[in-house]
Amino acid sequence: MRHAQLRAFHAVAVHGGFSRAAEALGLTQPAVSDHVRKLEEAYGVQLFTRGPSGVALTGMGRKLFAIAERQFEAEAEAAELLSRGKTLEEGELTIGADAAVHILPALARFRVRHPRLTVRLVTGNSAQLIRRLEDFSIDIAVTAERPAGEAFLARKLSSDRLVAVVQRSSRLARLKSIGFEALAKLPLILREEGSVTRRLILEEAARRGLSLTAAIEIEGREAAREAAAQGLGLAVMARGELAPDGRLTVLPVADWDTEMEEWMICLKARSALHAIRSFFTLDQESAKHGS
Numbered sequence: 001m002r003h004a005q006l007r008a009f010h011a012v013a014v015h016g017g018f019s020r021a022a023e024a025l026g027l028t029q030p031a032v033s034d035h036v037r038k039l040e041e042a043y044g045v046q047l048f049t050r051g052p053s054g055v056a057l058t059g060m061g062r063k064l065f066a067i068a069e070r071q072f073e074a075e076a077e078a079a080e081l082l083s084r085g086k087t088l089e090e091g092e093l094t095i096g097a098d099a100a101v102h103i104l105p106a107l108a109r110f111r112v113r114h115p116r117l118t119v120r121l122v123t124g125n126s127a128q129l130i131r132r133l134e135d136f137s138i139d140i141a142v143t144a145e146r147p148a149g150e151a152f153l154a155r156k157l158s159s160d161r162l163v164a165v166v167q168r169s170s171r172l173a174r175l176k177s178i179g180f181e182a183l184a185k186l187p188l189i190l191r192e193e194g195s196v197t198r199r200l201i202l203e204e205a206a207r208r209g210l211s212l213t214a215a216i217e218i219e220g221r222e223a224a225r226e227a228a229a230q231g232l233g234l235a236v237m238a239r240g241e242l243a244p245d246g247r248l249t250v251l252p253v254a255d256w257d258t259e260m261e262e263w264m265i266c267l268k269a270r271s272a273l274h275a276i277r278s279f280f281t282l283d284q285e286s287a288k289h290g291s
Contacts, residue, residue: 002035005038006039008035009035009047010068012032012036045060048061091117091274091275092119093117093118093275093276093279094140095119095122095139095279096123096124096138098142098262099221101241102158103264109282110279123220125191125219125220129141134267139273141264141265144238145261146265151269152266153280154263156263158240160239160262161252161257161258161260163236164236164251164252165249165251167230176252178252184208184212187215187216188234189215189224189235190212191220204258215232221241224237236253266280
């Protein structure tokens with residue numbers, strides 16, 4: 001049974017005749033008659049009785065009409081749902097960020113523009129978020145590293161110098177800055193494997209032939225900052241990620257000019273999805289609308 005045949009049968013039943021059904025479907029009357037005839041012949045049934053006063057459903061036709069009604073109502077409901085999704089009146093968007101501070105302003109603007117869309121924000125380090133992007137468990141990742149390969153679409157959000165942070169009551173807090181070699185000799189708070197910050201520190205230490213003194217390894221940027229505030233050691237992070245905290249002092253690393261970048265990333269194969277595309281182009285849309 002072809003969809004067009006069932007659609008023609010349903011239209012004839014609803015409109016009470018082949019001419020009116022053809023007009024409603026935008027087809028010719030012979031085309032509608034042919035669809036219904038082929039449906040009847042394919043199953044060896046009669047769906048309509050035809051007479052001078054028009055057509056009437058047979059018993060089999062009434063039963064099929066009830067089924068067709070449910071199907072086309074479901075189709076209409078599906079079309080309405082998809083239309084709401086297209087206009088972002090319904091749907092979900094999941095964003096993964098290694099530091100929420102980089103994405104919260106854009107997220108606030110997006111919520112104003114699309115208040116009915118459900119948005120979830122999850123956290124993780126760069127490596128974790130790229131994996132989650134690849135297995136479709138998140139839609140957009142905000143990470144400190146742009147992944148290699150042609151599978152991703154990426155947009156640079158920011159670039160900030162890496163700095164050291166220490167407890168304000170520490171003797172180190174009296175310094176104006178610190179050198180990388182001196183930093184390497186101090187108890188360091190290192191992020192977990194997969195963190196770009198950790199990798200950059202280790203790469204620089206290896207380049208200089210230095211060994212690091214790890215005080216503690218801790219998962220998550222907020223936890224590393226809190227550990228520094230509690231006096232557990234010295235932490236390294238991007239200046240732009242530091243929220244005001246009276247317990248901490250920021251020390252520039254005088255002889256290390258490495259910067260931490262932040263990228264917004266999605267899979268190219270999914271970049272045309274309306275929610276993803278709308279978030280990716282939010283700044284351009286805001287500028288276009290003067291907001």
